[in-house]
Amino acid sequence: MAAVLAVAAIVAFIAHRARQPLIVAFIVVGVIVGPSLLGWVEEAGTLELLAEIGIAILLFLVGLKLDIRLVKSIGRVALVTGLGQVLFTSLVGFGLALLFGMPVVLAAYVAVALTFSSTIIIVKLLSDKRELDELHGRIALGFLIVQDIVVIVVMIALSSFGSERDGPLWEQIAAVLLAAVALIGGLAVAMRWVLPRLLRLVASSQELLIVCCIAWAVAVAALTDYLGFSVEVGAFLAGFALASTRFRESIASSLAGLRDFLLLFFFIELGAQLDFSSIGAQVPAALAFSAFVLIGNPLIVLAIMGVMGYPKRVSFLAGLAVAQISEFSLILVALGRDLGHVDNDTVGLVTLVGMITIGASTYMILYSKPLFAVLEPFLGIFERRRTINVSVPEPKAYDVIVFGHGRFGRRLIEEFATLGYSVLVVDWDPYAEISLDNPALADRVALVYGDASNGEFPDILPLGSAKWIVSTIPNVEVNKILATSLRRHGATAPVAVTAHSEAEAGAFSREIDEKVVNLVLEPFDDAADDAIAALRAL
Template sequence: MFDTPFAEFAALLLVAALVGAVFVRLRQPVLMAYIVIGIALGPAGLGWVKAHDQVALLAQIGVTVLLFIVGLKLDLQHVRHIGPVALATGLGQLAFTIVLGFGLMLLLGKDVMTALYVAVALTFSSTIIIVKLLTDKRELDSLHGRIAVGFLIVQDLAVVLAMMAMSALRTPADGGATAAWTDVAVSLATRLSLAVGLIALVMRWVLPRLVAAMARSQELLLVFALAWGTGLAALGAWAGFSMEAGAFVAGFTLASTHYRDAISARLGGIRDFLLLFFFIHLGVELDLTTLGQELSSALVLSVFAY
């Protein structure tokens, strides 16, 4: 329908503004409007969205900026206060959901590996949506907001580790499942040790001077913040963790500097603009044609997760 991706993006922005205004008038979260737009204009609807790669890239950058800002708001003092609570609640809910979800999938007649994968998938919380809602309600800096973010980050990291372990279980090494588990454990321990050590060194010796030098120009400070956030996000994905975890850590490393408020304020508008494409992309990627194949299981699991 559109000759160029630019024209498509212009149309998406116009539709987003109009539909978003309707949702705001109805006192509904504007992010729901963006998801509806993605469904309506994606393959399941009118099929207007063709620039999938461009939308996906902007969506990834938006997620990176969002988690980077969240990390900026959690300095070491906050982590000491909310860390134990977030760790206990996050891991507790994770174990509860996996055990009950696994049993429920077995009752639905699924095989063991399918049941295990679905049980782990049920533990995924929509970190991006929850953080966005907390931000819109200006509750991200509240006590419950910080605990919720810590809870979500703990869950995300734990689920990533669980998925890596299950991949080893599904494709064991030549020495068998035991060797595969050993390889995964050694690999994870090595990566975590290197990551923690490197981050500690950078926070102690490199970042303070580097950020102070960049802060001489507000434009340079903004560019550096974006480069640091996206760089660590890419590094996190490359290391086998997640892009979101890398972005969060990038923000956390700058949370103890004197410039975190300035960086956060300048990134706020960029975050809101880019997250528009994340929620549109989320709607575009929804494949409603496969829903009927597992409708009964989906309904049961939805009730359980709710």
């Protein structure tokens, strides 16, 4: 295992330098350490266990971060484009699979696998390019969420009806529906009366919160497995049950690293199972399916959005988001293999298509605007003469982000709000509430639960709109971690931290020199209005 991880680290470094998603790198690692080359992975029992846990955590986080409000805010374009692309890609992909002589069941699996695109990869690429909040980025994220919902429904149907069950068909359907109603009813009760109270009790400790959430996910997954659904479905529902709580972002950011590490083993397992003795025969089909995904899927989105009246530039940039298949495509065919519906050759074919499309589409998205400039003269057929007003509601933005809600923090928040600035407050106390001397200012201040020492938490904050970011937490190490992670996640606003002594203030000398921190506040010496004046002078 140590040698496998060492190879994974080396290949991942090379992929990172080549600006490739790590999914491709980890599949390559599987090929290297698998029977085809080094032969280090013969019995995959441990890999399978870690891979299953990784998939379960992935689906838990998908449920946790399922943002129906984004789909609603963008409107029908997300729903129509998402469902339309899934439908047309499935139909064309099914016909293409039949042309290659595949049986109906295998053709259906391959066709459905071609329809889903990777939300994780697209969000990362668009975030790096600062395009996630642009119109095409928000539309793309909207229809990717629709795709995620569709794939979950497909997986539920497969796990419910795909396995062998005793009795007539009507009895099987009735049993599944009864189990589903009982499960959904129980989750609704837990979401309404149990989980909010339970999470408030445990959220004062970040470690306890994460342990309890994992225990909840495992319990629901075990229950769904007992009821005849899959463990993965249970993990998704467990996450969805927590999605309406104020703690969801903190939970998601804490588990993201664990998800990425464990998914490594799923992709390594897939790569290790590639049979190079038969891969030559799969190359023509893989190239044809890859060409369809890379070219056909964006054209489908272009056509749908063009009919709806969107400009060709917006349609093209959004359409590139579907120019690859996703980790869910690989999970889906792996589930089909476990159910006995598809063979290893089909899993290998879809894996090969994934490597080609993910690798190629990454560069298409990275260089999307130069690519559009080249292709623009040929895209006029996808644009109506009169385009619609393409404005959509902007995501909530804040002028100031303040970490910590203690005495100094409250004074800063009040002063900022009095000056007319909108303020987002981040605090780790689950019982924290905004208390202002002037209640009329309350609509300018919002509060979220979060752990400043979690290096991944800033990823979910609206950093792009912030004019200032202030930490009032009197802890040098936490402030160093926070400031570094803010810069790593793209924060360009001045960052101020708090110190309670000159010695603590001096500990930030390196961060000051490197412009990671712009100002050190000393609340015992600085009044809130003086601190704000110093910030405004930056």
